[in-house]
Amino acid sequence: MKRIYLDYSATTPVKKEILEEMLPYFTEKFGNPSSIHKFGRDAKAKVNEAREKVAKLIGANVNEIYFTAGGTESDNWALKATAYDMRNRNKKNHIITSKIEHHAILHTCEVLEKDGFEVTYLDVDKYGSINLEDLKNSIKENTFMISIMFVNNEIGTIQPVKEIGKIAKENGILFHTDAVQAVGNVHIDVNDLNIDMLSMSSHKIYGPKGVGALFVRKGTRITPFIHGGAQEKQRRAGTENVPSIIGFGKAAEIALENLDMHIDKLTYLREKLKDGIMNNVSHVIYNGHPEKRHPGNVNLCFQFIEGEAMLLSLDIVGVAASSGSACTSGSLDPSHVLMALGLGHEYTNGSLRLTVGDFTTEEDIDYVLEKMPVIIDRLRQMSPLYEQIEGGNN
Amino acid sequence: MYNDKVMDHFMNPRNVGVIENPSGVGEVGNVSCGDIMKIYLLIDDNDVIVDIKFKTFGCGSAIASSSIATVMIKGKTVSEALKLTNKDVLDELGGLPAVKIHCSVLAEQALKAAVLDYANKTGKHYPELDGFEPDDGHDDHGLVQIEF
Structure with missing residues (x-):
């Protein structure tokens, strides 16, 4: 795969x-x-x-x-x-x-x-x-x-x-x-x-x-x-x-x-990944500074779903990512960084970090952008929180 | 980290959804705990749970535990179903990582909350529910402690 x-x-x-x-x-x-x-x-x-x-x-x-x-x-x-x-x-x-x-x-x-x-x-x-x-x-x-x-x-x-x-x-x-x-x-x-x-x-x-x-x-x-x-x-x-x-x-x-080339390439892929998700998935927030940030870092919080469930779902389609959710921390505490931003549990539990690097290709990003909305939607359809807020889609 | 059965129930969860006009509905857990489960029951005149649906917000093991618990509950009488413990759920799943054991208690608690709703609506009494506080939903009461 x-x-x-x-x-x-x-x-x-x-x-x-x-x-x-x-x-x-x-x-x-x-x-x-x-x-x-x-x-x-x-x-x-x-x-x-x-x-x-x-x-x-x-x-x-x-x-x-x-x-x-x-x-x-x-x-x-x-x-x-x-x-x-x-x-x-x-x-x-x-x-x-x-x-x-x-x-x-x-x-x-x-x-x-x-x-x-x-x-x-x-x-x-x-x-x-x-x-x-x-x-x-x-x-x-x-x-x-x-x-x-x-x-x-x-x-x-x-x-x-x-x-x-x-x-x-x-x-x-x-x-x-x-x-x-x-x-x-x-x-x-x-x-x-x-x-x-x-x-x-x-x-x-x-x-x-x-x-x-x-x-x-x-x-x-x-x-x-x-x-x-x-x-x-x-x-x-x-x-x-x-x-x-x-x-x-x-x-x-x-x-x-390679520093300048590396920064340019990662920034391009990061923006493509971030925009692709933000434009196609609702109820998601982009964490961190919009410009003053690591060229390869995309950090998102998806409402109504939990980070570990996202990581498992992504792994099944071959995508390796990480999360600051309580369930992925080993200690069952959510990320201290996300908490320090003032985000509540309803956001921190749905955190996802995607970091691109020198071997990431544009095709990789396209693939992730194709899979991501399907994964998010599947988990949301299972979530009682989504049902409450959206009236569900049963 | 998870065995094949857990992953199967996570990827292909059984009985996800809602029941229109259910006999009882129960929801336990909260966002800060990181998992919430909602169970819908359809109970016939013989007290048999003829249909069950769930929705769960939570990690892979919370979703898998919810799914397998509904399979175990469906077709049982209410009293039989109330005997379900988190250890039964764990055994049926073939085990969960130590840090995830608490996820398995969710279904047991959600079922009790749904039956309590049914009992309140119908005036029935189930001795198994004596002392059950739905707000306690996720305090890990009655959680089977397993040594690792």
Whole structure:
């Protein structure tokens, strides 16, 4: 059966040229970068080449990139290491973040709160954007960090990162951003945007899973989070995941080369998908900012039906998507992001996220647009809520 | 995640719809719970449920549980049908993932609500309904706890 993958924000396939770049480093070029011999030196050189490519993608210096095991580790490291260091040295213990962060940030903040730190969770407007006045007003004498995500993973909204960076700089506060969904999908220049720390992940940009990086601006203190050997300038111990780091580097290189084309293509497909659904299905809302959003993200809430039922129905016709409904969360809680937009349960339960990527074709979108109204209508005909509101169609 | 029988009842649900002039109607659940089931009953003079229709708002397992429960109920007398538990529904479906067990209680509760409506209209009394509060519909009362 035809399989159409519209879940690129969950993960991406590894591109062939990226995999090919990685493969020799599993077998004949297997050296440990810490070793003095030729095997080690070759691996080390290649890791640093990857570091340069990752740095270039975000306008950073090669010395400002630390490889980690992924976006979640980068977020944990940036927040926890800085929090304890700031409290110990400066008696500062306040972090400002938002209500729509990824759980890697929110759950880390909860742990820090239990340990006595103060956290302000900023509200967002109906588009999912934070309010800059709220941000300014929440700054206190003991605030040491603002951590606001660059692009939201569910609704795709791009935050006013440059303005946040400016506010942070003016107040002498560190600015960390979880840019896992932004890297490779929007233009990023950490200097222009006044970003001090930035988390990224390889598997969202067609690289392998299990590897990511934290950008730490030169001159910004970061204490180690994983202790052990002297890898990553003694900041992140553990033998480097050499093949994956090389894959990440190649992915970053390709992402930068293709960035404008990638954004144009995804934006075109996103708009076609969004318009096609909005024009052919009633009682549906489009979440996130209409323009300032991830080029490949479509997030919708369909009234009267439930998200998991939509995902199963789509999967049966070969379409892979995701949902923020309570029934798909595993915890039976609806998406905190959709709730923060002020949407009630009647909307959040019917949420559907479709994310397009580099391998999505126009034919894929046509196919989804053909199947979608039929699926929605079938579930609505089964729904007592639809019967009440529409008088049904029995 | 779901077995073939659950998927069959989700994709091809039996007895979906409404009954005009039903003997009883019951609806349980609410939007914040994430599932709602409405049952229509047609009951003959011998107290046999000769027809049953449902509408469900909910996930795949809520729809599949609703469908299979209506198949199990149809043709039974009211008293026989009221013996249906969520465990019967689960067994007939061949099981649901642990996190979805609560969906199976919906049909049992909706049936009780529909029979209560019928009892109120006809003045009949079913001892099986003593203590049943339709508003409790989805509080997982009487839910069979299964160890995993």
